[in-house]
Amino acid sequence: MEILRSGLLQRALLEAVILGAACGGLGVWLLHVRATYAAESLAHAMLPGLVIAALLGAPLLLGAAGGVLVAATLIALAARDTRVGAEVAVGVTVTTAFGLGALLALAPDVPARLGELLFGDLLGTSPADLVAAAALAVLVAVALAAGHRSLAAAVFDPVAAPSLGVRPARIELGLLALLAVAVVAAVQALGNLLVLALIVAPAAAGIRLGASLRAQIALAAAAGALAGLLGLVASAALDTAAGASVALAAVALYALAALVRPAPAQPARARRAPLEAVGG
Amino acid sequence: MSAAGAPLEVVGLSASYGGGALALRDVTFSAAEGEAVAVLGPNGGGKTTLFRALLGELPVTTGTVHVRGTLAYVPQTERSRLDFPVSALDVALMGAYGRTPWYRRIARADRALGRRALDRVGLAERAGTRFGALSGGQRQRVLIARALVQDARVLLLDEPFAGVDRTSEEAIMAILDELRGEGRVLLVATHDVEQARRWDRVLCLAGAQIAFGPPAETLTTAVLEATYGEEIVVLDSGHRAVAVQHHWHPH
Numbered sequence: 001m002e003i004l005r006s007g008l009l010q011r012a013l014l015e016a017v018i019l020g021a022a023c024g025g026l027g028v029w030l031l032h033v034r035a036t037y038a039a040e041s042l043a044h045a046m047l048p049g050l051v052i053a054a055l056l057g058a059p060l061l062l063g064a065a066g067g068v069l070v071a072a073t074l075i076a077l078a079a080r081d082t083r084v085g086a087e088v089a090v091g092v093t094v095t096t097a098f099g100l101g102a103l104l105a106l107a108p109d110v111p112a113r114l115g116e117l118l119f120g121d122l123l124g125t126s127p128a129d130l131v132a133a134a135a136l137a138v139l140v141a142v143a144l145a146a147g148h149r150s151l152a153a154a155v156f157d158p159v160a161a162p163s164l165g166v167r168p169a170r171i172e173l174g175l176l177a178l179l180a181v182a183v184v185a186a187v188q189a190l191g192n193l194l195v196l197a198l199i200v201a202p203a204a205a206g207i208r209l210g211a212s213l214r215a216q217i218a219l220a221a222a223a224g225a226l227a228g229l230l231g232l233v234a235s236a237a238l239d240t241a242a243g244a245s246v247a248l249a250a251v252a253l254y255a256l257a258a259l260v261r262p263a264p265a266q267p268a269r270a271r272r273a274p275l276e277a278v279g280g
Numbered sequence: 281m282s283a284a285g286a287p288l289e290v291v292g293l294s295a296s297y298g299g300g301a302l303a304l305r306d307v308t309f310s311a312a313e314g315e316a317v318a319v320l321g322p323n324g325g326g327k328t329t330l331f332r333a334l335l336g337e338l339p340v341t342t343g344t345v346h347v348r349g350t351l352a353y354v355p356q357t358e359r360s361r362l363d364f365p366v367s368a369l370d371v372a373l374m375g376a377y378g379r380t381p382w383y384r385r386i387a388r389a390d391r392a393l394g395r396r397a398l399d400r401v402g403l404a405e406r407a408g409t410r411f412g413a414l415s416g417g418q419r420q421r422v423l424i425a426r427a428l429v430q431d432a433r434v435l436l437l438d439e440p441f442a443g444v445d446r447t448s449e450e451a452i453m454a455i456l457d458e459l460r461g462e463g464r465v466l467l468v469a470t471h472d473v474e475q476a477r478r479w480d481r482v483l484c485l486a487g488a489q490i491a492f493g494p495p496a497e498t499l500t501t502a503v504l505e506a507t508y509g510e511e512i513v514v515l516d517s518g519h520r521a522v523a524v525q526h527h528w529h530p531h
Contacts, residue, residue, distance in 0.1 A: 146382050149377050149380070153374050156361050157371075159353070160354070160355050162335060163335050165377055165379075166377065215365075
């Protein structure tokens with residue numbers, strides 16, 4: 001197959017598979033913590049950093065990291081204003097950052113790279129990008145293994161977690177930091193808009209199919225890697241955009257999982273009687 | 281009775297959320313070995329605030345708290361994530377997290393302890409069942425098993441009978457009686473006056489401590505009126521009372 005003979009495509013394939021596996025595993029926790037909005041916000045908020053890096057000819061990885069740091073600081077500052085509230089603060093900060101990024105990228109004197117920033121350049125994967133993706137995969141695997149018990153307690157029972165020696169706020173912050181690293185590493189390949197597909201869709205498929213937490217993480221990582229493989233093969237065969245093909249393959253795998261195992265009915269919540277008689 | 285050396289002693293405790301207005305004021309009580317104390321009050325009366333202060337999650341503004349031994353919190357089961365893929369044994373073993381370094385597996389002895397704790401609450405055969413698939417009463421028993429794995433000397437139980445059927449309630453009562461027999465202290469939050477009468481002592485809260493003592497002496501009409509305000513209806517010349525909880529429902 002052509003995809004296995006070309007060095008360029010081999011690198012793209014490896015990058016897609018590694019990123020898919022790392023993002024899939026991480027995504028399971030993000031979905032259990034219900035942090036999909038945070039993931040999307042982080043990805044979008046880094047756009048100005050990416051554009052500035054492109055303008056200066058600096059590595060996009062550096063721009064993405066700077067963008068995430070500035071956005072996280074602005075969100076933290078805005079969220080401290082109790083009159084505004086955390087959700088509004090995130091929304092306003094992210095919209096502002098994304099608008100600023102688009103404004104910079106569409107200015108007449110700027111090289112036309114907005115498409116690459118938004119949708120990635122999987123086929124442009126360099127050996128250095130591959131090393132970054134592999135490092136990310138190792139970091140995610142080690143961090144999730146080390147924090148598995150704390151994450152489980154914090155997600156399952158945040159009210160009682162402190163009495164079990166777990167600090168849910170710290171755990172959630174750690175998970176978001178890991179997400180930031182993953183987004184920074186994956187944005188070069190999949191772009192600012194599509195990176196979320198690789199974090200959310202394989203994880204949703206894993207959660208749908210896996211009976212235990214470990215099974216869900218393993219299935220999500222496998223689904224992410226498979227999405228990378230299928231997407232890139234489809235891209236080569238159909239001559240479609242590589243990043244978008246990987247994103248669509250991930251979503252297709254989720255759709256398949258949802259067909260195989262439809263969502264169970266939500267358990268009814270116990271209702272408390274309004275009148276409680278007591279005797280004496 | 282002297283409180284010296286009691287597993288739980290609270291003197292003049294006041295606590296607030298985020299340094300704001302006091303959510304709970306002037307609470308003083310103690311619990312001796314094997315004693316069960318009902319923490320009675322309306323919604324918002326300070327039961328949860330007291331528990332959070334005892335757990336060290338809320339800063340104590342004034343007063344002192346002495347806990348001798350490990351303290352475990354047993355929440356209402358509906359506060360847990362029922363869609364989270366953990367088994368009854370996984371949940372019981374969470375009680376060993378505090379003493380297990382992140383780089384080690386749960387010790388074999390703790391795994392055995394988890395199985396024994398589930399056996400003790402009558403759920404040995406459901407160890408592998410997903411927590412969310414258990415009944416409300418079974419889930420409550422799993423959370424008590426988790427406290428046993430923690431080897432807690434003081435258990436804070438938040439409405440342990442809420443949403444459970446009569447059979448489960450009796451099973452939970454039998455387990456709690458056993459725990460008292462071992463010298464463990466139970467603090468049982470409830471807004472149900474009849475529930476409160478079952479325990480050794482009652483602590484009535486309504487933003488501040490209203491009363492503390494044996495149920496027969498403490499649960500007088502005057503105390504109940506002070507605790508519940510307009511939510512209490514007194515029947516049969518003060519011998520019988522009904523607590524009416526007002527809930528607001530959006531439509």
